[in-house]
Amino acid sequence: MPSCPRCNCRIEQTQTVCPQCRSALTAYGHPGIPLHRATEDSFLCPTCAYELDDTCTFPQRPYAETCTLYRDVRAPKQSSQRQVSRGMSADLRSQLWWLGLLCIFGVAVLLAL
Numbered sequence: 001m002p003s004c005p006r007c008n009c010r011i012e013q014t015q016t017v018c019p020q021c022r023s024a025l026t027a028y029g030h031p032g033i034p035l036h037r038a039t040e041d042s043f044l045c046p047t048c049a050y051e052l053d054d055t056c057t058f059p060q061r062p063y064a065e066t067c068t069l070y071r072d073v074r075a076p077k078q079s080s081q082r083q084v085s086r087g088m089s090a091d092l093r094s095q096l097w098w099l100g101l102l103c104i105f106g107v108a109v110l111l112a113l
């Protein structure tokens, strides 16, 4: 179960505001947009991948205390997530292949008539 980055109160996945300290847990009150928050006396940017590769264009850089795009460079690589996305693209490729085959079959039937 996740916890509030400010007060460490346990929170439900669907909560958008911490029930204890009332700090926002998601951006714009939308549960699908996580809002990353720096701990006290620190900023997010020094440990963010977009700061390190110099691709961030957010105006709050390099002193962001909250950010929707923060990607922690210290977090373990999410290989399973990459595998899922790779699997999805293979799935999409397979679907396109079948769609192409159906189109060829459809054209062949039309020409035969």
Ligand code: SF4
Residues within 6 Å of the ligand: 044, 045, 048, 049, 050, 051, 056, 057, 058, 060, 061, 062, 063, 064, 066, 067, 068, 069, 070, 071
């Ligand atoms: S994405 Fe956010 S946390 Fe990362 S460097 Fe940009 S402003 Fe900072």
Ligand SMILES: [Zn+2]
Residues within 6 Å of the ligand: 004, 005, 006, 007, 008, 009, 018, 019, 020, 021, 022, 023
């Ligand atoms: Zn809290």
